[in-house]
Amino acid sequence: MxxxxxxxxxxxxxxxxxxxxxxxxxxxxxxxxxxxxxxxxxxxxxxxxxTFYHGLFLCRSSTLTLQAYSDADWAGNRDDRSSTTGYLIYLGSNLIAWISRKQRFVARSSTEAEYHAIAYTAAELAWIQSLLRELGVSLPTSPTISYDNVGVTF
Incomplete structure (x- = not known):
């Protein structure tokens, strides 16, 4: 150990x-x-x-847009059948926030798991927007969240 x-x-x-x-x-x-x-x-x-020499590189971007990608794996954990939430948040072309974690509840469908993942991502985006406002950075457009679940779309 x-x-x-x-x-x-x-x-x-x-x-x-x-x-x-x-x-x-x-x-x-x-x-x-x-x-x-x-x-x-x-x-x-x-x-x-x-992969010792691989890494994340930050570069100057001409546009300051917040874009998030959200996903959930419904009941994918073989040990306890819990779902997993994940998201990536980009400011311009730079990855600034990410997470991959177990959801704290049992989702009854993939759509419910996705809804919780999107809500978690939206909360993180709101916090990042607040932080940027405090730093005096204004965003030209509203943030967007991309997801891949048909049930959530409808």
């Missing part, structure tokens, strides 16, 4: 959005890891070794 795994959880969420979900999943079994969890951890470490 890694003694600083809790710190790794914080670091992965802030610096490596590509591994955040895997680290969160593995951290749930930190006190009683099985052979499957050790294999997943070794696979994650091999992935990190191969």
């Amino acid at each position: 890694l003694p600083c795994f809790d710190n790794s959880l914080v670091v992965s969420n802030l610096t490596c959005p590509d591994i955040a979900f895997v680290v969160i999943q593995l951290s749930q079994f930190i006190h009683q890891p099985s052979q499957l969890h050790w294999q997943a951890l070794k696979r994650l470490l091999r992935y990190l070794k191969c």
Whole structure:
């Protein structure tokens, strides 16, 4: 067991959005890891070794638009059948916020899981807009949220 795994959880969420979900999943079994969890951890470490020089690059953008992409995986967790929420938020062409986490309730349909994911994304967008206003940054257009569920569209 890694003694600083809790710190790794914080670091992965802030610096490596590509591994955040895997680290969160593995951290749930930190006190009683099985052979499957050790294999997943070794696979994650091999992935990190191969992608050491990859990263997120911030670039100056001519347009300051907020755009979000939201998704939910309905009952995708095999352990407890919970849904997963995820979103990405871009300011111009730069990724500024992301999340991948378990939903705290049991959704009865994929549409309900998507609604909660979109609501969570909208709340985060509202907070980012408020922060930008405090910093004196005005946005030329309203933020947009993209999602991929037909039930939500109708």
